[in-house]
Amino acid sequence: MIRSPIQAVVFDWAGTMIDFGCRAPVVALREVFGQAGVEISEVEARTDMGRAKRDHVRALLAMPRIAALWTERHGAASAEDDVTRLHDAVEPKMRAAARDCARLIPGAAEIAADLRARGAKIGSTTGYTRPMMADILLLAAEQGYAPDVVVCAGETAQGRPSPLMMWKALVELGAWPGRACVKVDDAVVGIGEGLEVGAWTVGLSASGNGVGLEQGALAILPASERTARIATSADALRDAGAHYVIESVADLRPVLAEIEARIERGEAPR
Numbered sequence: 001m002i003r004s005p006i007q008a009v010v011f012d013w014a015g016t017m018i019d020f021g022c023r024a025p026v027v028a029l030r031e032v033f034g035q036a037g038v039e040i041s042e043v044e045a046r047t048d049m050g051r052a053k054r055d056h057v058r059a060l061l062a063m064p065r066i067a068a069l070w071t072e073r074h075g076a077a078s079a080e081d082d083v084t085r086l087h088d089a090v091e092p093k094m095r096a097a098a099r100d101c102a103r104l105i106p107g108a109a110e111i112a113a114d115l116r117a118r119g120a121k122i123g124s125t126t127g128y129t130r131p132m133m134a135d136i137l138l139l140a141a142e143q144g145y146a147p148d149v150v151v152c153a154g155e156t157a158q159g160r161p162s163p164l165m166m167w168k169a170l171v172e173l174g175a176w177p178g179r180a181c182v183k184v185d186d187a188v189v190g191i192g193e194g195l196e197v198g199a200w201t202v203g204l205s206a207s208g209n210g211v212g213l214e215q216g217a218l219a220i221l222p223a224s225e226r227t228a229r230i231a232t233s234a235d236a237l238r239d240a241g242a243h244y245v246i247e248s249v250a251d252l253r254p255v256l257a258e259i260e261a262r263i264e265r266g267e268a269p270r
Helices: 023-036 042-047 053-062 064-074 081-098 106-115 130-142 165-174 188-197 215-218 221-239 251-265
Strands: 008-011 121-125 149-151 182-186 200-204 244-246
Touching: 008 106, 008 165, 023 042, 023 053, 023 081, 042 053, 053 064, 053 188, 064 149, 106 121, 106 200, 106 251, 121 165, 121 221, 121 244, 149 165, 182 188, 182 251, 188 221, 200 221, 200 251, 215 221, 244 251
Parallel strands: 008 121, 008 182, 121 149, 182 200, 200 244
Antiparallel strands: none
16 A cells, blocks of 8 residues: 555544534533523534633633623623633533544544555544543544544643644654644634644534534435535635535545645645
């Protein structure tokens, strides 16, 4: 087999390699906020998806509607102590929800195996903390997917869209330059992470947060609605700067082949 000119591919987790529809974080966040007396919608829960969960909680509390409800319910505006309390409550619920949503997205294990067989390294970054990932890593490995490096929220000074987690992954992989690496993600902040590193970026429009439906639920939508929802998700990823947008990781092979050809021609992502 010919060796790939791609040094490394760094994948996100939920909505990219596991959990079609990126359901686990929504379940956990809505439950925790509800228990605190403030009901949040699925749209609100998804708005800042991909960020470290502490940053995600902080962003939710800053939304005007949620901020007003919090003040009404608790008699004062939210403070950093509230962020910590909610985040700490989210962590075990995220672990349970993620464990229930840890099925690999079709094609995930196969594309990782193909890349590794051709000499490319496999990394990952996530907005989940290490404890949230504990069960997922074992379950993913049982299904045939075990990246060489996993960088979790809280393991760098800042989370996405900063490039620090991806830089950490590439350092640990020994992969460089950024123009010979690829970031694959379903969330806008994950595309930003890859762009800041100078990597090629691939957005996933159907399997992740942009549509937010399990594979079966997406399949039974009327064709026009399904097409419209995927198109809206794709537009957001393109607007974020993704070099390529596909529906899921199952469609990644031809994109990687094109990126390989561009790398061999000496091109760099712009």
